[in-house]
Amino acid sequence: MIDINAPQFLQTANKFGIKLGLERMEQLLSKLGNPEKALSAFHIAGTNGKGSVSAYCAGMLAWDGKKVGLYTSPFLERFSERIRILDGREGLLSWEKDDTTGEIDSASLARLSDLVESKVKELLSEGQEHPTEFELVTAVAFLYFAEQKCDAVVLETGLGGRLDSTNVIEKPKACIITALGYDHTDRLGNTLGEIAGEKGGIIKEGCPVFIMDTHQRAVEYDEAEDAKKVLETIAEEKHAPLTWIRRDEAERTAQNLRGQSFILKNKSYRIRMHGSYQLENASLALRAMEQFVSPEAMREGLCHVRWKGRLEAICFDPPIILDGAHNPQGVTSFTAFLSEMEVLSEENPCEVIMGVMADKDVSSMLDILVENWCVPVGRITLVTPDQKRAMPAADLRNAWDMALRRSKEFYNLESCMYNAREKLIAVNDVETACRNAVERAFRNHAPVYMIGSLYLLGEARGYIEDGMRALGLPQN
Secondary structure, three states: OOOOOOOOHHHHHHHHHHOOOHHHHHHHHHHHOHHHHOOOEEEEEEEHHHOOOOOOHHHHHHHHOOEEEOOOOOOOOOOHEEEEEEEEEHHHHHHHHHOOOEEHHHHHHHHHHHHHHHHHHHHHOOOOOOOOOHHHHHHHHHHHHHHHOOOOEEEEOOOOOOOOHHHHHOOOOOOEEOOOOOHHHHOOOOHHHHHHHHHHHHHOOOOOEEEEEEEHOOOHHHHHHHHHHHHHHHHOOOOEEEEEEEEOOOOEEEEEEEEEEEEEOOEEEEOOOOOOHHHHHHHHHHHHHHHOOOHHHHHHHOOOOOOOOOOOOEEEEEEEEEOOOOOOHHHHHHHHHHHHHHHOOOOOOOEEEEEOOOOOOOOHHHHHHHHOOOOEEEEEEEOOOOOOOOOHHHHHHHHHHHHHOHHHHOOOOOOOOOHHHHHHHEOOOOOHHHHHHHHHHHHHOOEEEEEEEEHHHHHHHHHHHHHHHHOOOOOO
């Protein structure tokens, strides 16, 4: 996905598709003077939670007084979100209030894009292959962070790890691998062990590595064990000190719509984000950062981090929550959140907005939703995100209908989603769906849950905020 405000050279580069491999990236960076060699990087891979863990790490480093480069993908609303600098505590506190804080400015983006384009032309004249969109953007990020003399850089991989463009970093300060799951199986492998091998490709010689327990929701035990052995073998071969983070290391002490508090290693922490999986993400980030930042930076840096689109409560009254649950693991986490937040079950029947990509495991996602939904439902609006891979709203409605028919247990239970098939509405226009849902929620004092693709969240977030403003609702 490319923002129309991004330089034309980057906008048109998606035609080169997704091609894993490091050769093109290494050739391009060599032409650019190898800016990546100037970076003190923390490298993060995984299936779920990469963005949140990256943000947590960047927040702690910033509170410790460092000028921190943060490279993430995809963006939700603006291309410039992907390349950001948090300049110490002031930068982090400003980001908490203003989501645009620290994003690469348009002049720098255009200038560095022009520089990268000139080097690509040289490569093409030499008969080399054109770099992919992600490789070009990564090169721009490396140039920017080196130019701005960042003290530390947090790099989130784009796809996989071993052959990901960011994996040209030779000596990271630490490697971090988040929760594993089944995604991009066409490129990364059909088993969790194969996927672990790709993610573990970021582990470097002698570099400390921190890995979330491979035994996750929606992952079979034997598969998780295979993945664990694969990662342990890679770490041993690389002489990389390995620390495993258990899922239950953090003990939640409080939770409400404003966030949650927890205890880890007898110390108290607070985060703005929701869901038990965010306790896991925070635990992983804390354990990885404890040798690099002060205890105060761990505590304060963590609690000021924001991350859009991951169980994000953008309004408290009525509750409006956006979650990029776009695979079975994400949907499982979303339904777990609903069951944990008892206050939500006391609200009036909710508004649900959902849109997905057609190449995702939609059937499994819907089966999980049908079997585990636990709050009253008023309407389920199915939309078509503005993306060529999107599943049409009508097809998603049919998929919902099939999931409901499959669920014999569902029909034998008293469910808060009773008669759900009559509540399914297919609407192609995302803006209309969002505005109508917010108006009905305000009128009925009912929660709104938007779930599905991050592409949908990026497109719809502004429409929902516009609807909130029109009704005089304050944004969180």
